[in-house]
Amino acid sequence: MRQSGVDAGRLSPERACHIAAARSAETLSEQELLDFLTVANALYRGGAPVIDDADYDFIYLAALRARHPEHPFLHMVEPEPEFAGKAVELPAPMLSTEKAYSLEEVERWLARVEKAAAELGLDPADLNYRLTPKLDGYAAYDDGQVLYTRGDGRRGADISRVFARGLQVANGGERGQGPGEIVVSRAYFDAHLAEFFDNPRNFQASVIKEKELDVYAEQAIAAGAAVFYPFSVLPAWEGGKDELLRDFEQRVQAAWQSVDYDVDGVVLEATDPELKQYMGATRHHHRWQLAFKINQESAEVTVVRVVPQTSRSGRVTPVAEFEPVRLSGALLSRATAHHYRMVQDKGIGPGAVISLARSGEVIPKIEAVLSPAEAEIPEHCPSCEHVLAWDGDYLVCPNNLSCPAQISNSMAHFFKVLANNDGFGGKTIDKLYQHGLRGVEDIYALRAADFEGMGFGPKQSQNLEAQLLRSRQEAVEDSRFLAAFGVFRLGLGNCERLLQYYPLAEIFDLTEEDICRVEGFAEKTAAVARAGLAAIRPMFERLLALGFNVQATPIAAAPPDHPLQGKxxxxxxxxxxxxxxxxxxxxxxxxxxxxxxxxxxxxxxxxxxxxxxxxxxxxxxxxxxxxxxxxxxxxxxxxxx
Ligand SMILES: [Zn+2]
CATH class of the missing domain: 3.40.50.10190 (BRCT domain)
Structure with a gap:
């Protein structure tokens, strides 16, 4: 939020996160609700959503609609964030689409279309409708010369550079086919991009940005996985009203499944050019067009297999795989169970039917087991083959010092939490591990030539070296730096609280009592944290000496005396x-x-x-x-x- 330059009104980033986490608009003032909608919308379009599309519509926008059905915000075309370049007039207005969430709303819209047709002297029985998937990408308009962002619907920015960068029109199509979306194949995203970008939106924004394309975006464009998809060439069903309504659900499902891109509903439109002209548009939407959105928050799937994955702490996480299913628009094929005790007790094995719950995560959670099947409990670590042991509900690999998965995941965790670098995701780290790298400090000693020697491409090698430098030069909060070491019980939140009271330089000398005085640390947590800190101290000091630009958290006050102190x-x-x-x-x-x-x-x-x-x-x-x-x-x- 701070980097995006979004005008957040009176809303602090912390407050915005709090509102997003609450998933409720009940207690918000009208101004707060408006500020939050503005911010959430801008971040969503900029590729860094704080809430997903359905929550935006169903919780926050719905709250505004309930309070003020005629609020101007509801009738505004959601602006795309500006990516430099001055705004220019669009060749044709790009409006939003009116949304419907129920069959009754669709039927009311059909009645309005038929009424308009009758006024024109057309026979409603002859009307044709077109049904297409509603792509959830980055909206743009291609007039054959220039590609425009949607902007405010009337004026947008010139982003023709994306074609100069090699972006193709979907299905080998021609330029100049009008409105469409920049999208990325979901299968390609999961296989090649998910470790570098939080979500496809994030990636789409990186394709458009003015700064030089990063190597992953370049590869996705070269592979034809990222494309500009004009609406006119989308797979479409066409037919009359009776046909449409007869199997409405199946037709919607078919359109919903017809592309390998994220979609957030289907678009219905009347096809008669004369009728479209006659019905026209409001400032917000075309009257001859309707988006039917599906708020699918859960799905039932059959488990194909359960794959164990060893995490950085040694816990083995069960990941259930199933045939791809759409949930809130995203195409998903994996979900995590909490732990292997749950897998064993609830019978999450091949053939089990489970229900999935939507969540903000890329990988959804298993909500319930509807029909159990015999579970397969692994005996050996999938990474190092060491015999697994039970620790409470969790299966763990006790081989902490030489389990490849634990070492690799710890290294990847460092770069991920530091969050001021790109390129050191799981695949890169695995490759580095295969070439003998065992610690983050050894990675910082690598130069482009070393990366090339391990088989990374020349450009990627340059990029990786540059990213290592960047991660040391860019300012990073001391709490984030400390959290990157992945000490058990010292996640970002606890590091923030701890460093509000004690400076980083003193953190390794704290007693358990010192730590206990900080909110959020009970005796056990303090003991675990202190032991973890002692264990990382040598590595911490060596890394800090590499010259990271660590910013100290302002010391709030002396830690509060415990209410039992002296009693x-x-x-x-x-x-x-x-x-x-x-x-x-x-x-x-x-x-x-x-x-x-x-x-x-x-x-x-x-x-x-x-x-x-x-x-x-x-x-x-x-x-x-x-x-x-x-x-x-x-x-x-x-x-x-
Ligand atoms: Zn292991």
Missing amino acids: TLVLTGTMQAGGREALAKQAKARGAKVGAAVSAKTDYLVAGEDAGAAKLSAAEAKGVRVIDEAEFLRLLAGETL
């Missing part, structure tokens, strides 16, 4: 959360004193079940506050009562 407690009765001794130890770790008898100096008497009557009456006599176990646990967690 005196007495525990009595039976606690649900554990033995009194263990709980007393936890309280002591937070700076509390734990006594055996109630005195005037006691701050709290913690009374569990069957609390001692003598202690209770002593507390009453001495004016000591009595709290129950739930209140005590809140104190332990750092809350004040």
